[in-house]
Amino acid sequence: MDGLFYIASAIALVSTFRAVTGSNAVHSLLYLTVSFLASAAVFYSLGAHYIAALEAIIYAGAIMVLFLFVVMMASYGPGRETEEKRVTRPGTWAGPAALAAILLFELVFVLTDRGLVPEEGRALGPKAVGIALFGPYLIGVELASVLLLVGLLGAYHIGRK
Amino acid sequence: MATVPAEYALGLAAVLFALGLTGVLVRRNMVYVLMSIEVMLNAAGMAFIAAGYRWAEPDGQVMFVFILSLAAAEVSVALAVIFRFFHRTGTLDVDKASSLKG
Numbered sequence: 175m176d177g178l179f180y181i182a183s184a185i186a187l188v189s190t191f192r193a194v195t196g197s198n199a200v201h202s203l204l205y206l207t208v209s210f211l212a213s214a215a216v217f218y219s220l221g222a223h224y225i226a227a228l229e230a231i232i233y234a235g236a237i238m239v240l241f242l243f244v245v246m247m248a249s250y251g252p253g254r255e256t257e258e259k260r261v262t263r264p265g266t267w268a269g270p271a272a273l274a275a276i277l278l279f280e281l282v283f284v285l286t287d288r289g290l291v292p293e294e295g296r297a298l299g300p301k302a303v304g305i306a307l308f309g310p311y312l313i314g315v316e317l318a319s320v321l322l323l324v325g326l327l328g329a330y331h332i333g334r335k
Numbered sequence: 336m337a338t339v340p341a342e343y344a345l346g347l348a349a350v351l352f353a354l355g356l357t358g359v360l361v362r363r364n365m366v367y368v369l370m371s372i373e374v375m376l377n378a379a380g381m382a383f384i385a386a387g388y389r390w391a392e393p394d395g396q397v398m399f400v401f402i403l404s405l406a407a408a409e410v411s412v413a414l415a416v417i418f419r420f421f422h423r424t425g426t427l428d429v430d431k432a433s434s435l436k437g
Contacts, residue, residue: 179339183347190351190374194358199366206370213351213377220344220388225380225396232403233377237410244414245366248421302393303400311397318404325408332415 178280182215185273192269199245203238204270210234211277218284224300344385352378365417365427369410376406 189209196202210233218226307315351374358371380399387395417427424431 176339179343183343186347187350187354190354194354194362194367194371194374199364202367202370206374209374210377213381216344216347216381217384219339220384222384222387222396222399225384225399228400228403229377232407233373237373237407240410240414241366241370244418247418248366248427298387298391298393298396303396306393306397307400314397314401318401321408322404325411329411329415332412332419 178284179216179219181276181280182212182219185209185276186212186216189270189273198266200242201266201270203241203245204267205273206241207234207238208270208273208277210238211274215277215280221298224303341385341389344388345382348378348381348385351375351381363429365420365429365432368429369413369417372413373406373410376402376409 186209189205189212193202193205193209196205210229214226214229214234217229355371355374355378358374359368362368362371380402383395383398383402385395387393387398420432421427
């Protein structure tokens with residue numbers, strides 16, 4: 175259990191550093207995705223299973239796709255094909271792929287060795303989170319839904335021609 | 336079996352937050368600034384998770400769900416603004432965004 179945390183946090187630090195200091199936007203986005211996946215592994219090792227799943231789905235999935243969408247749209251034009259070839263060279267994705275492979279090994283280890291699952295006492299599953307969310311924090315859930323609606327309308331209004 | 340001290344998780348969150356803050360202050364490309372803000376939001380959420388882990392309460396995870404929805408709403412609006420800005424000026428330089436007009 176400890177090893178999972180330490181390896182994942184090392185990957186998170188390295189990939190975040192590479193993402194923030196990189197010069198190629200697509201390259202940095204790959205590192206940032208790996209960083210969020212490593213954060214998901216950290217959350218899992220801290221017993222927050224539900225949050226680990228949310229981190230992988232929403233941060234590493236949805237938000238990164240939004241970023242990639244804008245980066246691709248903002249950099250199209252003449253010379254795009256050579257740029258495309260340059261980005262898809264192994265040198266671009268080899269680093270993030272290696273870090274993601276380490277995370278994959280961690281995932282396989284956790285899936286095969288049940289001893290690595292966080293102990294019952296410290297792990298808080300989706301049930302406890304859901305009871306808290308729709309009990310004392312119900313107003314917060316309503317406000318978050320209004321915030322998401324406003325974000326949707328705002329993005330539509332700003333983004334239209 | 337030994338468990339991870341919550342202080343280590345808090346330290347990791349602090350270092351990630353510092354990395355994101357450095358990115359916001361140093362980088363001049365808008366996409367990188369926004370990425371750094373995402374890193375900072377994620378680090379703040381990690382601090383909440385560490386606190387929830389320390390006291391074995393679900394409140395930390397609840398706060399992370401709120402941070403997650405905040406980040407999703409923020410990034411959609413910010414990316415729309417960046418997209419408009421790029422179409423208007425042809426650049427993503429933050430320093431070029433020094434004049435605003437309605």
